[in-house]
Amino acid sequence: MSQKKDRPRKPIRVLLVDDHAILRAGLKALLETYEDIEVVGEAADGEEGIRKARELDPDVIVMDVMMPGMNGLTALRYLLEEKPDARVLMLTQYGNKEFVLPLLEAGAAGYVLKQAADTDFVKAIRAVHEGNSYLYPPIAKLVLEAFMAGEEAADPDRRLTPREREILILIAQGYTNNEIAKILYISPKTVDVHRTRLMNKLNLHNVAQIVRYAVRRRLIDPWEE
8 A cells, every 4th residue: 555645735845964874865765655745955964954954944854863073962952043943853863761851952843763663753754844742652751751750850961051961972972172162163162161060060070981971871872983
């Protein structure tokens, strides 16, 4: 039976942002089987994603979280600063609440796991386009319970500001202060101030401890190049 369904309204215009070309090709091929969805552009990192979003003004932006250079979380913040009504669906590898909560707090319209079923991915795009949020079913309950119980405030990294969290992730990924400054468009001195504050808040004393913390909290993927 064909997946295509006739719909009178215009197709949902989607921008795919992911550094893996093969994954982008697979997602595009999947979405092209649906008449109500159109892939209007692709980008390989956060900076290109922001440029393409400006040029194409897509209805939904599907953004990978872990990308080289400007990662998805940072790009999400910049996009929402420029266009608060942007509908961004984050594509993640991890489904634990420690990884997902920051995405929702930053303003993501929803998230879906890379290993999700095809139907879940399409359902997420449609839900986000219609103005709804989409929480991937297997862990949606955990995320909602965390919000309701105020559990996020009890987690050590909940004390970090969004900028401190960004810098922690970039440090753990191996970037220097100067490189982080260029990625985030701030001065090296400002990076150093945030770095000192986040280390004090988390009682971390060196880069090795920052990396271990980020891996333990699943803020980074230790196997991703």
